[in-house]
Amino acid sequence: MTEDQHGDVSPVDGVLAALADPTRRQLLDLLAELGEVTATTLAEHLPISRQAVVKHLAVLDAAGLVAGRRAGREVLYEVRPAALNATARWMSALASDWDRRLATIKRIAEAAERGAAPPDAESGGS
Amino acid sequence: MTEDQHGDVSPVDGVLAALADPTRRQLLDLLAELGEVTATTLAEHLPISRQAVVKHLAVLDAAGLVAGRRAGREVLYEVRPAALNATARWMSALASDWDRRLATIKRIAEAAERGAAPPDAESGGS
DNA sequence: ATCATGTGCAACTCTGGAGTTGCACATCAA
DNA sequence: TTGATGTGCAACTCCAGAGTTGCACATGAT
Structure with a gap:
Protein backbone atom coordinates (compact mmCIF):
# COMPACT_ATOMS: atom_id res chain seq x y z
CA MET A 1 0.00 0.00 0.00
CA THR A 2 1.99 2.96 -1.16
CA GLU A 3 -0.47 5.60 -0.09
CA ASP A 4 0.40 8.72 -2.02
CA GLN A 5 -3.05 9.51 -3.25
CA HIS A 6 -3.04 13.14 -2.26
CA GLY A 7 0.56 14.10 -2.94
CA ASP A 8 1.89 14.93 0.50
CA VAL A 9 5.24 16.31 -0.64
CA SER A 10 3.83 18.59 -3.29
CA PRO A 11 4.39 22.35 -3.37
CA VAL A 12 1.06 22.49 -1.57
CA ASP A 13 2.91 21.59 1.60
CA GLY A 14 4.97 24.77 1.62
CA VAL A 15 2.04 26.95 0.64
CA LEU A 16 -0.10 25.71 3.51
CA ALA A 17 2.71 26.18 5.99
CA ALA A 18 3.33 29.69 4.65
CA LEU A 19 -0.33 30.67 4.77
CA ALA A 20 -0.74 29.37 8.30
CA ASP A 21 0.87 32.49 9.75
CA PRO A 22 -1.40 35.54 10.02
CA THR A 23 1.50 37.96 9.65
CA ARG A 24 2.46 36.23 6.44
CA ARG A 25 -1.07 36.55 5.09
CA GLN A 26 -1.05 40.22 6.03
CA LEU A 27 2.23 40.55 4.21
CA LEU A 28 0.70 39.01 1.11
CA ASP A 29 -2.27 41.36 1.31
CA LEU A 30 0.08 44.28 1.60
CA LEU A 31 2.16 43.03 -1.28
CA ALA A 32 -0.87 42.57 -3.49
CA GLU A 33 -1.97 46.07 -2.64
CA LEU A 34 1.32 47.89 -3.06
CA GLY A 35 2.53 46.00 -6.08
CA GLU A 36 6.31 45.83 -6.04
CA VAL A 37 7.97 47.03 -2.86
CA THR A 38 11.01 46.36 -0.68
CA ALA A 39 11.11 44.56 2.66
CA THR A 40 11.89 47.86 4.32
CA THR A 41 8.77 49.45 2.92
CA LEU A 42 6.68 46.50 4.02
CA ALA A 43 8.10 46.71 7.51
CA GLU A 44 7.00 50.34 7.73
CA HIS A 45 3.42 49.17 7.28
CA LEU A 46 3.65 46.48 9.95
CA PRO A 47 4.32 46.39 13.68
CA ILE A 48 7.39 44.19 13.23
CA SER A 49 11.01 44.75 12.33
CA ARG A 50 12.44 44.60 8.84
CA GLN A 51 14.34 41.44 9.66
CA ALA A 52 11.15 39.69 10.66
CA VAL A 53 9.63 40.74 7.35
CA VAL A 54 12.66 39.43 5.48
CA LYS A 55 12.32 36.05 7.16
CA HIS A 56 8.65 35.87 6.28
CA LEU A 57 9.41 36.83 2.70
CA ALA A 58 11.96 34.02 2.56
CA VAL A 59 9.28 31.53 3.61
CA LEU A 60 6.80 32.95 1.11
CA ASP A 61 9.45 32.86 -1.59
CA ALA A 62 10.26 29.22 -0.83
CA ALA A 63 6.55 28.47 -1.13
CA GLY A 64 6.46 30.25 -4.47
CA LEU A 65 3.96 32.81 -3.25
CA VAL A 66 6.25 35.77 -3.82
CA ALA A 67 9.33 36.54 -5.88
CA VAL A 75 15.16 44.13 -3.56
CA LEU A 76 11.62 44.46 -4.87
CA TYR A 77 9.13 41.78 -3.97
CA GLU A 78 6.05 40.85 -5.88
CA VAL A 79 3.12 38.51 -5.32
CA ARG A 80 2.86 35.25 -7.30
CA PRO A 81 -0.64 33.93 -7.89
CA ALA A 82 0.35 30.62 -9.50
CA ALA A 83 1.19 28.67 -6.34
CA LEU A 84 -1.94 29.88 -4.61
CA ASN A 85 -4.03 28.86 -7.55
CA ALA A 86 -2.50 25.41 -7.62
CA THR A 87 -3.17 24.96 -3.91
CA ALA A 88 -6.77 26.10 -4.33
CA ARG A 89 -7.26 23.46 -6.99
CA TRP A 90 -5.63 20.78 -4.87
CA MET A 91 -7.90 21.70 -2.00
CA SER A 92 -10.97 21.64 -4.16
CA ALA A 93 -10.08 18.22 -5.50
CA LEU A 94 -9.54 16.93 -1.98
CA ALA A 95 -12.94 18.23 -0.90
CA SER A 96 -14.53 16.48 -3.85
CA ASP A 97 -12.78 13.28 -2.88
CA TRP A 98 -14.17 13.51 0.63
CA ASP A 99 -17.61 14.17 -0.73
CA ARG A 100 -17.35 11.11 -2.93
CA ARG A 101 -16.23 8.89 -0.07
CA LEU A 102 -18.90 10.19 2.26
CA ALA A 103 -21.58 9.57 -0.32
CA THR A 104 -20.35 6.00 -0.71
CA ILE A 105 -20.33 5.37 3.00
CA LYS A 106 -23.77 6.82 3.44
CA ARG A 107 -25.09 4.59 0.68
CA ILE A 108 -23.62 1.53 2.34
CA ALA A 109 -25.02 2.51 5.71
CA GLU A 110 -28.49 2.94 4.28
CA ALA A 111 -28.32 -0.42 2.57
CA ALA A 112 -27.24 -2.03 5.84
CA GLU A 113 -30.14 -0.37 7.62
CA ARG A 114 -32.56 -2.16 5.39
CA GLY A 115 -31.21 -5.47 6.70
CA ALA A 116 -29.07 -6.26 3.71
CA ALA A 117 -25.62 -7.74 4.28
CA PRO A 118 -23.18 -4.80 4.38
CA PRO A 119 -20.73 -5.15 1.48
CA ASP A 120 -17.07 -4.41 2.13
CA ALA A 121 -16.27 -0.73 1.79
CA GLU A 122 -12.85 -0.75 0.12
CA SER A 123 -13.03 -2.88 -2.90
CA GLY A 124 -12.72 -1.08 -6.20
CA GLY A 125 -9.59 1.04 -6.49
CA SER A 126 -9.55 3.80 -9.09
CA MET B 1 -12.87 50.39 6.66
CA THR B 2 -10.49 48.04 8.26
CA GLU B 3 -9.13 45.30 6.08
CA ASP B 4 -12.29 43.62 4.90
CA GLN B 5 -11.76 42.43 1.38
CA HIS B 6 -9.98 39.25 2.35
CA GLY B 7 -11.81 38.38 5.56
CA ASP B 8 -9.00 37.82 7.98
CA VAL B 9 -11.12 36.48 10.81
CA SER B 10 -13.14 34.10 8.68
CA PRO B 11 -13.31 30.34 9.26
CA VAL B 12 -10.57 30.21 6.68
CA ASP B 13 -8.15 31.21 9.40
CA GLY B 14 -8.75 28.05 11.44
CA VAL B 15 -8.73 25.82 8.39
CA LEU B 16 -5.34 27.10 7.25
CA ALA B 17 -3.87 26.70 10.72
CA ALA B 18 -5.28 23.19 10.93
CA LEU B 19 -4.01 22.17 7.52
CA ALA B 20 -0.55 23.52 8.21
CA ASP B 21 0.38 20.46 10.27
CA PRO B 22 1.40 17.38 8.24
CA THR B 23 0.17 15.00 10.92
CA ARG B 24 -3.21 16.67 10.79
CA ARG B 25 -3.38 16.27 7.02
CA GLN B 26 -2.42 12.64 7.41
CA LEU B 27 -5.18 12.30 9.96
CA LEU B 28 -7.67 13.75 7.50
CA ASP B 29 -6.50 11.37 4.80
CA LEU B 30 -6.94 8.49 7.17
CA LEU B 31 -10.34 9.70 8.22
CA ALA B 32 -11.50 10.08 4.63
CA GLU B 33 -10.28 6.58 3.93
CA LEU B 34 -11.69 4.78 6.96
CA GLY B 35 -14.96 6.66 7.11
CA GLU B 36 -16.11 6.87 10.70
CA VAL B 37 -13.61 5.75 13.32
CA THR B 38 -12.50 6.52 16.85
CA ALA B 39 -9.40 8.39 17.95
CA THR B 40 -8.02 5.13 19.29
CA THR B 41 -8.34 3.47 15.90
CA LEU B 42 -6.68 6.41 14.21
CA ALA B 43 -3.80 6.29 16.68
CA GLU B 44 -3.20 2.66 15.75
CA HIS B 45 -2.53 3.76 12.19
CA LEU B 46 -0.10 6.49 13.20
CA PRO B 47 3.24 6.69 15.01
CA ILE B 48 1.78 8.91 17.73
CA SER B 49 -0.20 8.39 20.91
CA ARG B 50 -3.98 8.45 21.17
CA GLN B 51 -3.84 11.67 23.18
CA ALA B 52 -1.91 13.40 20.45
CA VAL B 53 -4.55 12.27 17.97
CA VAL B 54 -7.29 13.59 20.23
CA LYS B 55 -5.64 17.00 20.38
CA HIS B 56 -5.33 17.11 16.61
CA LEU B 57 -8.95 16.09 16.23
CA ALA B 58 -9.92 18.94 18.56
CA VAL B 59 -8.11 21.40 16.29
CA LEU B 60 -9.68 19.90 13.18
CA ASP B 61 -13.08 19.99 14.85
CA ALA B 62 -12.66 23.65 15.78
CA ALA B 63 -11.80 24.34 12.14
CA GLY B 64 -14.92 22.49 11.04
CA LEU B 65 -12.93 19.92 9.10
CA VAL B 66 -14.14 16.96 11.16
CA ALA B 67 -17.06 16.20 13.44
CA VAL B 75 -16.58 8.74 19.84
CA LEU B 76 -16.71 8.33 16.09
CA TYR B 77 -15.08 11.01 13.94
CA GLU B 78 -15.97 11.86 10.41
CA VAL B 79 -14.55 14.16 7.77
CA ARG B 80 -16.40 17.38 6.84
CA PRO B 81 -15.86 18.63 3.27
CA ALA B 82 -17.74 21.93 3.64
CA ALA B 83 -15.05 23.94 5.42
CA LEU B 84 -12.40 22.73 3.02
CA ASN B 85 -14.55 23.65 0.07
CA ALA B 86 -15.13 27.13 1.45
CA THR B 87 -11.41 27.65 1.97
CA ALA B 88 -10.65 26.46 -1.54
CA ARG B 89 -13.07 29.03 -2.91
CA TRP B 90 -11.61 31.77 -0.75
CA MET B 91 -8.15 30.88 -1.98
CA SER B 92 -9.21 30.84 -5.57
CA ALA B 93 -10.82 34.25 -5.24
CA LEU B 94 -7.68 35.61 -3.63
CA ALA B 95 -5.56 34.28 -6.47
CA SER B 96 -7.86 35.94 -8.97
CA ASP B 97 -7.54 39.18 -7.09
CA TRP B 98 -3.77 38.99 -7.27
CA ASP B 99 -3.96 38.23 -10.94
CA ARG B 100 -6.16 41.25 -11.49
CA ARG B 101 -3.83 43.57 -9.58
CA LEU B 102 -0.75 42.26 -11.33
CA ALA B 103 -2.33 42.77 -14.70
CA THR B 104 -3.15 46.34 -13.78
CA ILE B 105 0.35 47.04 -12.58
CA LYS B 106 1.92 45.51 -15.64
CA ARG B 107 -0.29 47.61 -17.88
CA ILE B 108 0.74 50.75 -16.06
CA ALA B 109 4.41 49.82 -16.28
CA GLU B 110 4.18 49.23 -20.01
CA ALA B 111 2.46 52.54 -20.50
CA ALA B 112 5.18 54.27 -18.50
CA GLU B 113 7.85 52.56 -20.58
CA ARG B 114 6.51 54.21 -23.67
CA GLY B 115 7.25 57.55 -22.11
CA ALA B 116 3.66 58.32 -21.30
CA ALA B 117 2.86 59.95 -17.99
CA PRO B 118 2.05 57.11 -15.54
CA PRO B 119 -1.61 57.37 -14.58
CA ASP B 120 -2.48 56.94 -10.91
CA ALA B 121 -2.85 53.30 -9.96
CA GLU B 122 -5.55 53.24 -7.29
CA SER B 123 -8.42 55.38 -8.31
CA GLY B 124 -11.58 53.39 -8.79
CA GLY B 125 -13.04 51.70 -5.76
CA SER B 126 -15.00 48.47 -6.19
C1' DA C 1 36.88 60.62 -1.12
C1' DT C 2 32.54 60.75 2.65
C1' DC C 3 27.92 60.07 4.17
C1' DA C 4 23.50 57.99 3.91
C1' DT C 5 20.50 54.34 2.97
C1' DG C 6 19.47 49.59 2.45
C1' DT C 7 20.45 44.67 2.54
C1' DG C 8 22.45 40.34 4.65
C1' DC C 9 24.15 37.51 8.35
C1' DA C 10 24.39 35.79 13.04
C1' DA C 11 23.28 35.17 17.78
C1' DC C 12 19.89 35.51 21.07
C1' DT C 13 15.16 35.28 23.71
C1' DC C 14 10.72 33.46 24.25
C1' DT C 15 6.33 31.57 23.47
C1' DG C 16 3.15 28.15 21.27
C1' DG C 17 2.11 23.78 20.25
C1' DA C 18 3.26 18.76 19.29
C1' DG C 19 3.88 14.83 21.87
C1' DT C 20 4.29 12.25 26.07
C1' DT C 21 2.77 9.84 30.50
C1' DG C 22 -0.25 8.89 34.37
C1' DC C 23 -4.50 8.45 36.32
C1' DA C 24 -9.53 9.12 37.03
C1' DC C 25 -14.04 8.32 35.12
C1' DA C 26 -17.52 6.01 32.08
C1' DT C 27 -19.38 2.18 29.60
C1' DC C 28 -20.01 -2.69 27.85
C1' DA C 29 -19.50 -7.74 28.80
C1' DA C 30 -19.04 -11.79 32.00
C1' DT D 1 -20.84 -7.50 41.20
C1' DT D 2 -16.02 -7.58 38.73
C1' DG D 3 -13.05 -6.94 34.90
C1' DA D 4 -11.97 -5.02 30.39
C1' DT D 5 -11.89 -1.42 27.13
C1' DG D 6 -12.16 3.36 25.93
C1' DT D 7 -12.47 8.30 26.78
C1' DG D 8 -11.17 12.70 29.28
C1' DC D 9 -8.20 15.61 31.98
C1' DA D 10 -3.86 17.46 33.68
C1' DA D 11 0.97 18.12 34.11
C1' DC D 12 5.14 17.77 31.93
C1' DT D 13 9.15 17.95 28.27
C1' DC D 14 10.92 19.64 24.08
C1' DC D 15 11.73 22.13 19.95
C1' DA D 16 10.59 24.85 15.83
C1' DG D 17 9.89 29.36 14.56
C1' DA D 18 8.48 34.33 15.28
C1' DG D 19 10.68 38.32 16.65
C1' DT D 20 14.53 40.92 18.33
C1' DT D 21 19.19 43.38 18.24
C1' DG D 22 23.77 44.39 16.57
C1' DC D 23 26.96 44.80 13.12
C1' DA D 24 29.20 44.08 8.59
C1' DC D 25 28.84 44.84 3.72
C1' DA D 26 27.10 46.96 -0.65
C1' DT D 27 25.23 50.64 -3.33
C1' DG D 28 23.61 55.48 -4.46
C1' DA D 29 24.22 60.39 -3.65
C1' DT D 30 27.29 64.54 -2.65
Whole structure:
Protein backbone atom coordinates (compact mmCIF):
# COMPACT_ATOMS: atom_id res chain seq x y z
CA MET A 1 0.00 0.00 0.00
CA THR A 2 1.99 2.96 -1.16
CA GLU A 3 -0.47 5.60 -0.09
CA ASP A 4 0.40 8.72 -2.02
CA GLN A 5 -3.05 9.51 -3.25
CA HIS A 6 -3.04 13.14 -2.26
CA GLY A 7 0.56 14.10 -2.94
CA ASP A 8 1.89 14.93 0.50
CA VAL A 9 5.24 16.31 -0.64
CA SER A 10 3.83 18.59 -3.29
CA PRO A 11 4.39 22.35 -3.37
CA VAL A 12 1.06 22.49 -1.57
CA ASP A 13 2.91 21.59 1.60
CA GLY A 14 4.97 24.77 1.62
CA VAL A 15 2.04 26.95 0.64
CA LEU A 16 -0.10 25.71 3.51
CA ALA A 17 2.71 26.18 5.99
CA ALA A 18 3.33 29.69 4.65
CA LEU A 19 -0.33 30.67 4.77
CA ALA A 20 -0.74 29.37 8.30
CA ASP A 21 0.87 32.49 9.75
CA PRO A 22 -1.40 35.54 10.02
CA THR A 23 1.50 37.96 9.65
CA ARG A 24 2.46 36.23 6.44
CA ARG A 25 -1.07 36.55 5.09
CA GLN A 26 -1.05 40.22 6.03
CA LEU A 27 2.23 40.55 4.21
CA LEU A 28 0.70 39.01 1.11
CA ASP A 29 -2.27 41.36 1.31
CA LEU A 30 0.08 44.28 1.60
CA LEU A 31 2.16 43.03 -1.28
CA ALA A 32 -0.87 42.57 -3.49
CA GLU A 33 -1.97 46.07 -2.64
CA LEU A 34 1.32 47.89 -3.06
CA GLY A 35 2.53 46.00 -6.08
CA GLU A 36 6.31 45.83 -6.04
CA VAL A 37 7.97 47.03 -2.86
CA THR A 38 11.01 46.36 -0.68
CA ALA A 39 11.11 44.56 2.66
CA THR A 40 11.89 47.86 4.32
CA THR A 41 8.77 49.45 2.92
CA LEU A 42 6.68 46.50 4.02
CA ALA A 43 8.10 46.71 7.51
CA GLU A 44 7.00 50.34 7.73
CA HIS A 45 3.42 49.17 7.28
CA LEU A 46 3.65 46.48 9.95
CA PRO A 47 4.32 46.39 13.68
CA ILE A 48 7.39 44.19 13.23
CA SER A 49 11.01 44.75 12.33
CA ARG A 50 12.44 44.60 8.84
CA GLN A 51 14.34 41.44 9.66
CA ALA A 52 11.15 39.69 10.66
CA VAL A 53 9.63 40.74 7.35
CA VAL A 54 12.66 39.43 5.48
CA LYS A 55 12.32 36.05 7.16
CA HIS A 56 8.65 35.87 6.28
CA LEU A 57 9.41 36.83 2.70
CA ALA A 58 11.96 34.02 2.56
CA VAL A 59 9.28 31.53 3.61
CA LEU A 60 6.80 32.95 1.11
CA ASP A 61 9.45 32.86 -1.59
CA ALA A 62 10.26 29.22 -0.83
CA ALA A 63 6.55 28.47 -1.13
CA GLY A 64 6.46 30.25 -4.47
CA LEU A 65 3.96 32.81 -3.25
CA VAL A 66 6.25 35.77 -3.82
CA ALA A 67 9.33 36.54 -5.88
CA GLY A 68 11.99 39.18 -5.44
CA ARG A 69 14.27 40.89 -7.93
CA ARG A 70 17.21 43.17 -7.35
CA ALA A 71 16.96 46.78 -8.45
CA GLY A 72 20.20 48.49 -7.61
CA ARG A 73 20.75 48.21 -3.90
CA GLU A 74 17.20 47.27 -3.07
CA VAL A 75 15.16 44.13 -3.56
CA LEU A 76 11.62 44.46 -4.87
CA TYR A 77 9.13 41.78 -3.97
CA GLU A 78 6.05 40.85 -5.88
CA VAL A 79 3.12 38.51 -5.32
CA ARG A 80 2.86 35.25 -7.30
CA PRO A 81 -0.64 33.93 -7.89
CA ALA A 82 0.35 30.62 -9.50
CA ALA A 83 1.19 28.67 -6.34
CA LEU A 84 -1.94 29.88 -4.61
CA ASN A 85 -4.03 28.86 -7.55
CA ALA A 86 -2.50 25.41 -7.62
CA THR A 87 -3.17 24.96 -3.91
CA ALA A 88 -6.77 26.10 -4.33
CA ARG A 89 -7.26 23.46 -6.99
CA TRP A 90 -5.63 20.78 -4.87
CA MET A 91 -7.90 21.70 -2.00
CA SER A 92 -10.97 21.64 -4.16
CA ALA A 93 -10.08 18.22 -5.50
CA LEU A 94 -9.54 16.93 -1.98
CA ALA A 95 -12.94 18.23 -0.90
CA SER A 96 -14.53 16.48 -3.85
CA ASP A 97 -12.78 13.28 -2.88
CA TRP A 98 -14.17 13.51 0.63
CA ASP A 99 -17.61 14.17 -0.73
CA ARG A 100 -17.35 11.11 -2.93
CA ARG A 101 -16.23 8.89 -0.07
CA LEU A 102 -18.90 10.19 2.26
CA ALA A 103 -21.58 9.57 -0.32
CA THR A 104 -20.35 6.00 -0.71
CA ILE A 105 -20.33 5.37 3.00
CA LYS A 106 -23.77 6.82 3.44
CA ARG A 107 -25.09 4.59 0.68
CA ILE A 108 -23.62 1.53 2.34
CA ALA A 109 -25.02 2.51 5.71
CA GLU A 110 -28.49 2.94 4.28
CA ALA A 111 -28.32 -0.42 2.57
CA ALA A 112 -27.24 -2.03 5.84
CA GLU A 113 -30.14 -0.37 7.62
CA ARG A 114 -32.56 -2.16 5.39
CA GLY A 115 -31.21 -5.47 6.70
CA ALA A 116 -29.07 -6.26 3.71
CA ALA A 117 -25.62 -7.74 4.28
CA PRO A 118 -23.18 -4.80 4.38
CA PRO A 119 -20.73 -5.15 1.48
CA ASP A 120 -17.07 -4.41 2.13
CA ALA A 121 -16.27 -0.73 1.79
CA GLU A 122 -12.85 -0.75 0.12
CA SER A 123 -13.03 -2.88 -2.90
CA GLY A 124 -12.72 -1.08 -6.20
CA GLY A 125 -9.59 1.04 -6.49
CA SER A 126 -9.55 3.80 -9.09
CA MET B 1 -12.87 50.39 6.66
CA THR B 2 -10.49 48.04 8.26
CA GLU B 3 -9.13 45.30 6.08
CA ASP B 4 -12.29 43.62 4.90
CA GLN B 5 -11.76 42.43 1.38
CA HIS B 6 -9.98 39.25 2.35
CA GLY B 7 -11.81 38.38 5.56
CA ASP B 8 -9.00 37.82 7.98
CA VAL B 9 -11.12 36.48 10.81
CA SER B 10 -13.14 34.10 8.68
CA PRO B 11 -13.31 30.34 9.26
CA VAL B 12 -10.57 30.21 6.68
CA ASP B 13 -8.15 31.21 9.40
CA GLY B 14 -8.75 28.05 11.44
CA VAL B 15 -8.73 25.82 8.39
CA LEU B 16 -5.34 27.10 7.25
CA ALA B 17 -3.87 26.70 10.72
CA ALA B 18 -5.28 23.19 10.93
CA LEU B 19 -4.01 22.17 7.52
CA ALA B 20 -0.55 23.52 8.21
CA ASP B 21 0.38 20.46 10.27
CA PRO B 22 1.40 17.38 8.24
CA THR B 23 0.17 15.00 10.92
CA ARG B 24 -3.21 16.67 10.79
CA ARG B 25 -3.38 16.27 7.02
CA GLN B 26 -2.42 12.64 7.41
CA LEU B 27 -5.18 12.30 9.96
CA LEU B 28 -7.67 13.75 7.50
CA ASP B 29 -6.50 11.37 4.80
CA LEU B 30 -6.94 8.49 7.17
CA LEU B 31 -10.34 9.70 8.22
CA ALA B 32 -11.50 10.08 4.63
CA GLU B 33 -10.28 6.58 3.93
CA LEU B 34 -11.69 4.78 6.96
CA GLY B 35 -14.96 6.66 7.11
CA GLU B 36 -16.11 6.87 10.70
CA VAL B 37 -13.61 5.75 13.32
CA THR B 38 -12.50 6.52 16.85
CA ALA B 39 -9.40 8.39 17.95
CA THR B 40 -8.02 5.13 19.29
CA THR B 41 -8.34 3.47 15.90
CA LEU B 42 -6.68 6.41 14.21
CA ALA B 43 -3.80 6.29 16.68
CA GLU B 44 -3.20 2.66 15.75
CA HIS B 45 -2.53 3.76 12.19
CA LEU B 46 -0.10 6.49 13.20
CA PRO B 47 3.24 6.69 15.01
CA ILE B 48 1.78 8.91 17.73
CA SER B 49 -0.20 8.39 20.91
CA ARG B 50 -3.98 8.45 21.17
CA GLN B 51 -3.84 11.67 23.18
CA ALA B 52 -1.91 13.40 20.45
CA VAL B 53 -4.55 12.27 17.97
CA VAL B 54 -7.29 13.59 20.23
CA LYS B 55 -5.64 17.00 20.38
CA HIS B 56 -5.33 17.11 16.61
CA LEU B 57 -8.95 16.09 16.23
CA ALA B 58 -9.92 18.94 18.56
CA VAL B 59 -8.11 21.40 16.29
CA LEU B 60 -9.68 19.90 13.18
CA ASP B 61 -13.08 19.99 14.85
CA ALA B 62 -12.66 23.65 15.78
CA ALA B 63 -11.80 24.34 12.14
CA GLY B 64 -14.92 22.49 11.04
CA LEU B 65 -12.93 19.92 9.10
CA VAL B 66 -14.14 16.96 11.16
CA ALA B 67 -17.06 16.20 13.44
CA GLY B 68 -17.42 13.60 16.16
CA ARG B 69 -20.46 11.86 17.57
CA ARG B 70 -20.79 9.62 20.59
CA ALA B 71 -21.74 6.01 20.08
CA GLY B 72 -21.95 4.36 23.46
CA ARG B 73 -18.61 4.71 25.12
CA GLU B 74 -16.69 5.62 22.00
CA VAL B 75 -16.58 8.74 19.84
CA LEU B 76 -16.71 8.33 16.09
CA TYR B 77 -15.08 11.01 13.94
CA GLU B 78 -15.97 11.86 10.41
CA VAL B 79 -14.55 14.16 7.77
CA ARG B 80 -16.40 17.38 6.84
CA PRO B 81 -15.86 18.63 3.27
CA ALA B 82 -17.74 21.93 3.64
CA ALA B 83 -15.05 23.94 5.42
CA LEU B 84 -12.40 22.73 3.02
CA ASN B 85 -14.55 23.65 0.07
CA ALA B 86 -15.13 27.13 1.45
CA THR B 87 -11.41 27.65 1.97
CA ALA B 88 -10.65 26.46 -1.54
CA ARG B 89 -13.07 29.03 -2.91
CA TRP B 90 -11.61 31.77 -0.75
CA MET B 91 -8.15 30.88 -1.98
CA SER B 92 -9.21 30.84 -5.57
CA ALA B 93 -10.82 34.25 -5.24
CA LEU B 94 -7.68 35.61 -3.63
CA ALA B 95 -5.56 34.28 -6.47
CA SER B 96 -7.86 35.94 -8.97
CA ASP B 97 -7.54 39.18 -7.09
CA TRP B 98 -3.77 38.99 -7.27
CA ASP B 99 -3.96 38.23 -10.94
CA ARG B 100 -6.16 41.25 -11.49
CA ARG B 101 -3.83 43.57 -9.58
CA LEU B 102 -0.75 42.26 -11.33
CA ALA B 103 -2.33 42.77 -14.70
CA THR B 104 -3.15 46.34 -13.78
CA ILE B 105 0.35 47.04 -12.58
CA LYS B 106 1.92 45.51 -15.64
CA ARG B 107 -0.29 47.61 -17.88
CA ILE B 108 0.74 50.75 -16.06
CA ALA B 109 4.41 49.82 -16.28
CA GLU B 110 4.18 49.23 -20.01
CA ALA B 111 2.46 52.54 -20.50
CA ALA B 112 5.18 54.27 -18.50
CA GLU B 113 7.85 52.56 -20.58
CA ARG B 114 6.51 54.21 -23.67
CA GLY B 115 7.25 57.55 -22.11
CA ALA B 116 3.66 58.32 -21.30
CA ALA B 117 2.86 59.95 -17.99
CA PRO B 118 2.05 57.11 -15.54
CA PRO B 119 -1.61 57.37 -14.58
CA ASP B 120 -2.48 56.94 -10.91
CA ALA B 121 -2.85 53.30 -9.96
CA GLU B 122 -5.55 53.24 -7.29
CA SER B 123 -8.42 55.38 -8.31
CA GLY B 124 -11.58 53.39 -8.79
CA GLY B 125 -13.04 51.70 -5.76
CA SER B 126 -15.00 48.47 -6.19
C1' DA C 1 36.88 60.62 -1.12
C1' DT C 2 32.54 60.75 2.65
C1' DC C 3 27.92 60.07 4.17
C1' DA C 4 23.50 57.99 3.91
C1' DT C 5 20.50 54.34 2.97
C1' DG C 6 19.47 49.59 2.45
C1' DT C 7 20.45 44.67 2.54
C1' DG C 8 22.45 40.34 4.65
C1' DC C 9 24.15 37.51 8.35
C1' DA C 10 24.39 35.79 13.04
C1' DA C 11 23.28 35.17 17.78
C1' DC C 12 19.89 35.51 21.07
C1' DT C 13 15.16 35.28 23.71
C1' DC C 14 10.72 33.46 24.25
C1' DT C 15 6.33 31.57 23.47
C1' DG C 16 3.15 28.15 21.27
C1' DG C 17 2.11 23.78 20.25
C1' DA C 18 3.26 18.76 19.29
C1' DG C 19 3.88 14.83 21.87
C1' DT C 20 4.29 12.25 26.07
C1' DT C 21 2.77 9.84 30.50
C1' DG C 22 -0.25 8.89 34.37
C1' DC C 23 -4.50 8.45 36.32
C1' DA C 24 -9.53 9.12 37.03
C1' DC C 25 -14.04 8.32 35.12
C1' DA C 26 -17.52 6.01 32.08
C1' DT C 27 -19.38 2.18 29.60
C1' DC C 28 -20.01 -2.69 27.85
C1' DA C 29 -19.50 -7.74 28.80
C1' DA C 30 -19.04 -11.79 32.00
C1' DT D 1 -20.84 -7.50 41.20
C1' DT D 2 -16.02 -7.58 38.73
C1' DG D 3 -13.05 -6.94 34.90
C1' DA D 4 -11.97 -5.02 30.39
C1' DT D 5 -11.89 -1.42 27.13
C1' DG D 6 -12.16 3.36 25.93
C1' DT D 7 -12.47 8.30 26.78
C1' DG D 8 -11.17 12.70 29.28
C1' DC D 9 -8.20 15.61 31.98
C1' DA D 10 -3.86 17.46 33.68
C1' DA D 11 0.97 18.12 34.11
C1' DC D 12 5.14 17.77 31.93
C1' DT D 13 9.15 17.95 28.27
C1' DC D 14 10.92 19.64 24.08
C1' DC D 15 11.73 22.13 19.95
C1' DA D 16 10.59 24.85 15.83
C1' DG D 17 9.89 29.36 14.56
C1' DA D 18 8.48 34.33 15.28
C1' DG D 19 10.68 38.32 16.65
C1' DT D 20 14.53 40.92 18.33
C1' DT D 21 19.19 43.38 18.24
C1' DG D 22 23.77 44.39 16.57
C1' DC D 23 26.96 44.80 13.12
C1' DA D 24 29.20 44.08 8.59
C1' DC D 25 28.84 44.84 3.72
C1' DA D 26 27.10 46.96 -0.65
C1' DT D 27 25.23 50.64 -3.33
C1' DG D 28 23.61 55.48 -4.46
C1' DA D 29 24.22 60.39 -3.65
C1' DT D 30 27.29 64.54 -2.65
